[in-house]
Amino acid sequence: MRADRLIAVLLLLQRRGRVTAAQVAAELEISERTARRDLEALGLAGVPVYSSRGRGGGWALVGGARTDLTGLTQPEAQALFLTAGRSDTAAGRAGLRKLLAALPSAWQAEAERAAGAVLVDTASWGGPPEPDPPCLAALLRAVVDGEQVELSYRGPAGSSSRAASPLGLVSKDGRWYLLAGTAAGERTFRLDRVTATRPLDVPVQRPEGFDLRRAWERRRGEFERDRHVERTGVLVDPGLLPRLRTLLGHRLVEGAPVADDGRVPVQVLGPVPEVVALELAGFGARAEVTDPAGRAQLRRLAAELASLYGPGPGAG
Known part of the structure; x- marks a missing residue:
């Protein structure tokens, strides 16, 4: 999983201060080309990493070597956790825990929400992949920020609007689903049927102990029974x-x-x-x-x- 490697590369930068692509490749047992792409990906995700050429050059975080991640801004930490949180491996989850422990305590709650905002279900239902829906970015931000939204939705019974507390997003076979709390209880919405979203400036009502993975497994079972699997x-x-x-x-x-x-x-x-x-x-x-x-x-x-x-x- 690439997300696992991005965490490992970031921790390597924190530990050594400055590294070359060759050193990253040797440490993670990948090619130099892959190491260079991962270092560039950190920069694109907003992590303050830069490269320098010549003798003694390499890649480093702005400000030099650190033992924690205080070189990251709060939005940068969220962006990194959104990327890494899609990892579905034990190693990836362990890496997230280590990275979370290195963040300033004031940021940890939001970083945890970012890491738990998205779940990728890799088991296929056999459907064709679909392009990301236009509302994905707004709903992802609502999940991370913990803000209720008004959803305009085109369902099988017609169009409707309702207030919703976004709890998490799931990607399944290239199709996106939103798990959200509503006045009628917890519901699942297909994002390709969401026609508009409007932030309500009201905090999300998050059920105590809510776990996106367990909630999705329950909903997935209901879907499969409905599909007469x-x-x-x-x-x-x-x-x-x-x-x-x-x-x-x-x-x-x-x-x-x-x-x-x-x-x-x-x-x-x-x-x-x-x-x-x-x-x-x-x-x-x-x-x-x-x-x-x-x-x-x-x-x-x-x-x-x-x-x-x-x-x-x-x-x-």
Whole structure:
């Protein structure tokens, strides 16, 4: 995750005072080109980092070496935490905790809100990615600032406006969702249906103990039940499992005993077996769909590809 590296690069700058791209590359086990891009990314995010050429040159933070992050302004710290907060790894979360501890105490509450403002759900529902909606920046700022907004929303039942307390934003398959408190309780809004936002200059009413990840997992389960998500049986080569775990996330259901031939029976959540079968077709024999509807879909696909490309080399 790049966010993990940005935190590591910043902490390295704090510890050493001045570093070269080669030193960053050696420390983080990345290429010099990647190290240089990460250093430049810190500058673009608003971190006061600069480079100097010649003997004794390198990259440093404005003001020289420090043992804390007081060289950052409050908006710069928020920008960094918004970027790093999208990391979904244990290492990234550990890095955020270390970085948070180095901030001035007066900034820590807002930095925590920035880090927890956005969640990226990497498990796919199979939908195409979409461009960021125009209201994303305003709602992100409302989450971080803890300010209520008036949402103009175009829903299935028509258009409406309501006051909302933005609690967090989730990116799923390139589509953005806002979790917010309303007079009718906690609600989830698709950002591509938000037609306008207006700040209300009223503090957000945040439920005690609210956790964006847990709240989204609950809402995601409701969405999947509404979408009539089915389970498709698949026999998987054990070597393919790590890749499927990354690709499918919570949609991959394990736990069945290993088959006699060494393959691992799993279930894959999806709207219909045919969609899951097409999703796994690229893995060939390493992922055998056992559901009859999915197998029929794959036979049709195989016949279509054979007709288009002809028999392979050496075919009789």
